[in-house]
Amino acid sequence: MASLTAHPSEALSGTLQVPGDKSISHRALMLGTLAVGRTSISGLLEGEDVLNTAAAMRALGAEITRDVDGLWQVWGRGVGGLREPDDVLDFGNSGTGARLAMGLVAGQAINAVFTGDASLRRRPMARIMRPLEQMGVRFVAREGGRLPLTVSGPQALMPVTYRLPVASAQVKSAILLAGIAAPGKTTVVEPEPTRDHSERILRHFGAAVEVGDGEDGRHVILTGEAELTAAPVNIPADPSSAAFPLVAALLLPGSEITLPAVGMNPLRTGLFRTLREMGAELEEENARREAGEPVADLRVRAGRLQAVTVPAERAPSMIDEYPILAVAAACAEGTTRLEGLAELRVKESDRLAAMARGLQACGVEVEEGRDSLAIHGCGGRPPGGATIEADLDHRIAMSFLVMGLCAERAVSVDDAGPINTSFPGFTEAMGGLGAGLRGDGTT
Numbered sequence: 001m002a003s004l005t006a007h008p009s010e011a012l013s014g015t016l017q018v019p020g021d022k023s024i025s026h027r028a029l030m031l032g033t034l035a036v037g038r039t040s041i042s043g044l045l046e047g048e049d050v051l052n053t054a055a056a057m058r059a060l061g062a063e064i065t066r067d068v069d070g071l072w073q074v075w076g077r078g079v080g081g082l083r084e085p086d087d088v089l090d091f092g093n094s095g096t097g098a099r100l101a102m103g104l105v106a107g108q109a110i111n112a113v114f115t116g117d118a119s120l121r122r123r124p125m126a127r128i129m130r131p132l133e134q135m136g137v138r139f140v141a142r143e144g145g146r147l148p149l150t151v152s153g154p155q156a157l158m159p160v161t162y163r164l165p166v167a168s169a170q171v172k173s174a175i176l177l178a179g180i181a182a183p184g185k186t187t188v189v190e191p192e193p194t195r196d197h198s199e200r201i202l203r204h205f206g207a208a209v210e211v212g213d214g215e216d217g218r219h220v221i222l223t224g225e226a227e228l229t230a231a232p233v234n235i236p237a238d239p240s241s242a243a244f245p246l247v248a249a250l251l252l253p254g255s256e257i258t259l260p261a262v263g264m265n266p267l268r269t270g271l272f273r274t275l276r277e278m279g280a281e282l283e284e285e286n287a288r289r290e291a292g293e294p295v296a297d298l299r300v301r302a303g304r305l306q307a308v309t310v311p312a313e314r315a316p317s318m319i320d321e322y323p324i325l326a327v328a329a330a331c332a333e334g335t336t337r338l339e340g341l342a343e344l345r346v347k348e349s350d351r352l353a354a355m356a357r358g359l360q361a362c363g364v365e366v367e368e369g370r371d372s373l374a375i376h377g378c379g380g381r382p383p384g385g386a387t388i389e390a391d392l393d394h395r396i397a398m399s400f401l402v403m404g405l406c407a408e409r410a411v412s413v414d415d416a417g418p419i420n421t422s423f424p425g426f427t428e429a430m431g432g433l434g435a436g437l438r439g440d441g442t443t
C-alpha cells in the first residue's frame, strides 16, 4: 500500500489536461468491439479500469492496439461475432466495466465468467441480472448477486421494456448493449434521466436510438439487430476527474487554472451547477462537440463559497462528485445539505459513511442520515491533520487529498493506489499546478 500526503498549499495556477472520460472510454472500447471495421480512439483514459476493459474485449476476440502517439485502434468482431473467453474476465475495481460487459456478452451465445477486486466483489449485480434474465440470459452468481458470476448468453435473445428501479446509467447501458443483438425494440424507462453516453455513442456507431419523455419518465428505445459501423471517437477530459483540481483551485485563495476540453454533457454537470450556486466562478470557453458529446475549456478562479441544499433529483447528474463536493462544503460558510444519496452506499466503497467518517477525522462537524449528509462548513480552512482509509476507493482518496491541500494541517490517505483506476498521474498533475502532494511516488 502506497500512502500519500497532501500538505496545506498556496494558490494553484496553470493549465492541466485532465485524462479522458472513464464512462466514454469503456463504451468506445465496447462499441469498437461490436462494430465492423477499425475504430480509432484518441484521448482514451489509460487508467486501470479501462485497461481491464480493453483486456476483456481482447479476450472476447477484438484486436486492440495502442500506437506510439497514444491513439488506440480496435478491430471489431461484429454483433454476434464475439468468441468465448478461455479464462475468467477480471474487471478489477470497475463496476462500469463489469456491468456493461455483461450486457455485451448477453447478446452472444457464449459463457463468460466475471470477477473483480475486493471492492467490486462486494457490489450488487442483481440489478443487471434481473433485466438480462428477462431477455433470456442465465446467470450463476454468489449469494446476494455478487461476483464472481457466470453469464450464459442464449441462442435467441428477447427484447424487453424495462423500468429502472434505481437511477443507474450502468443498468440502462447493459440493457441497451444486450438489445443490439435482440430482434425488435428494446426500451428502457428511466424515472430520473441518467448519463446518456451510451445513447450518444450508439448513434455515433450507426444504431437507431430514440429518446422521448413519457409520464413515467424518459423512454430510451433501441432498434435491435443493429449493424454497427466503426467510427472515430475523440474522448473529452473526464468532468468527474476535473472536479478535483477544480475544487482545489476554488478553495485555495488566489488560484486561477484552466482545464481544456472537459466533457460538458448536461447529465454530468450537476457539480458545476451546484458550485455556481455556492458562488463559484467557472467560465466555459470554446464550447464545441466531439463524437456527439459537448466539450468546453473550463477556467476556474478561487472565491468564497456559501452553503447550499442539493436536491435529491440532482443526484444522477453528479453521482460521482459528492465526495469532492463534501470537501468544498467543509470549507464553505454555513451548513450544506445533500439529499438522495442512497446509491453512494454501493459505490467502490460506502461513500456516504466514508465521507462522514473522514470529515469528522478532519475536524468537520457532520450529520450522516440514511441517504443524506449535512456538513457544517468551517468558512475557511478545516483543521485537517488526519489519516484516511481509502478502502479501495479512488474518489475518496483524491477528495481527502484535496482536503489536505485546503486544510490547516496535512491529510494522508493510507493507500493511494486506487487513484490509478481513473486518474493516472494525479500526483504529478496536481503538483504541476503547485499542490503539495508527497508520498511513495507510485501514483
Ligand code: S3P
Residues within 6 Å of the ligand: 022, 023, 024, 096, 167, 168, 169, 170, 171, 173, 195, 319, 320, 343
Ligand atoms: C457510470 C454510471 C454511474 C457512475 C459510474 C459510471 C457509467 O454508476 O457512478 O462511475 O459509466 O454508466 P450507476 O449506473 O451505478 O449510477
